[in-house]
Amino acid sequence: RLSMSFGDRVATTSQPLVRRLLRLMEEKRTNLCVAADLGTARDVLQLADKVGPHICLLKTHVDSISDFTAEFPKQLTELAERHNFLICEDRKYGDIGSTSADQYSSGLFSVSSWAHLVTVHALPGDGQLTALSDRAAGAERGALLVAEMSSKGCLVQPAYTAAVVKMAEAHPYFACGFIAQSSVSSDPRFLVLTPGVSLVSTADGHGQQYSSPERAVGERGADVVIVGRGVTRAEDPAAAAREYAQRAFSAYLQRLK
Numbered sequence: 001r002l003s004m005s006f007g008d009r010v011a012t013t014s015q016p017l018v019r020r021l022l023r024l025m026e027e028k029r030t031n032l033c034v035a036a037d038l039g040t041a042r043d044v045l046q047l048a049d050k051v052g053p054h055i056c057l058l059k060t061h062v063d064s065i066s067d068f069t070a071e072f073p074k075q076l077t078e079l080a081e082r083h084n085f086l087i088c089e090d091r092k093y094g095d096i097g098s099t100s101a102d103q104y105s106s107g108l109f110s111v112s113s114w115a116h117l118v119t120v121h122a123l124p125g126d127g128q129l130t131a132l133s134d135r136a137a138g139a140e141r142g143a144l145l146v147a148e149m150s151s152k153g154c155l156v157q158p159a160y161t162a163a164v165v166k167m168a169e170a171h172p173y174f175a176c177g178f179i180a181q182s183s184v185s186s187d188p189r190f191l192v193l194t195p196g197v198s199l200v201s202t203a204d205g206h207g208q209q210y211s212s213p214e215r216a217v218g219e220r221g222a223d224v225v226i227v228g229r230g231v232t233r234a235e236d237p238a239a240a241a242r243e244y245a246q247r248a249f250s251a252y253l254q255r256l257k
């Protein structure tokens with residue numbers, strides 16, 4: 001995985017969303033995901049419009065938006081189409097399959113109708129993945145499994161991470177990759193996305209731990225870096241996104257040499 005280009009990895013998988021994202025990253029020359037962690041629909045949409053040209057993926061926490069209506073995912077989808085990025089709802093599902101599937105496909109947010117990707121804790125077992133995948137009902141959908149976390153004191157142990165990777169290998173039709181802090185898998189079919197990336201902070205006082213885009217991609221083996229406050233709190237979010245994107249993509253090109 002680490003020595004292959006995003007473009008060359010397309011042929012290693014039949015998962016439609018992974019293929020689409022790898023192609024997009026290669027063509028748009030960006031491996032940046034912005035975590036649009038802002039409190040109102042308007043703010044998230046405005047940010048998405050500003051950073052859209054520089055990202056491959058926009059990550060939401062839709063349950064943190066105070067004024068969510070069904071209009072929000074519609075407008076976000078329009079922006080995603082205009083700027084050519086995909087959407088990941090970072091719900092970190094973690095219940096029995098039946099419950100997670102209801103949370104995914106119904107309720108206020110109807111996540112399965114608009115989020116290309118969702119994040120999932122592997123803890124409950126793989127019934128959750130088959131349940132979510134059933135609800136995706138043939139749409140181009142997938143999941144990222146949380147294999148490691150960026151936060152201090154995280155309880156995940158190496159044996160757990162290895163078991164998460166095995167679970168993805170058993171469900172490659174829906175598992176698109178991992179949220180991780182290291183190169184948990186060398187399989188070119190799977191994407192590794194790494195949060196906890198910032199150029200301005202090393203911690204946030206609540207357990208978050210940061211490293212640079214270069215470290216995340218070059219040393220830890222991230223395909224995609226996830227940046228939240230490094231972009232959302234910058235004076236000029238578009239300029240910040242451009243800088244994170246350039247640095248993360250250069251580190252990726254460096255990795256190919």
Ligand code: UP6
Nearest residue numbers: 035148149150151195196208227228229
């Ligand atoms: N996130 C992490 N660490 C993980 C998994 N997910 O930080 O291990 C998510 C957070 C947040 C984003 O939920 O949306 O990535 C990081 O934001 P930040 O750059 O502002 O810290």
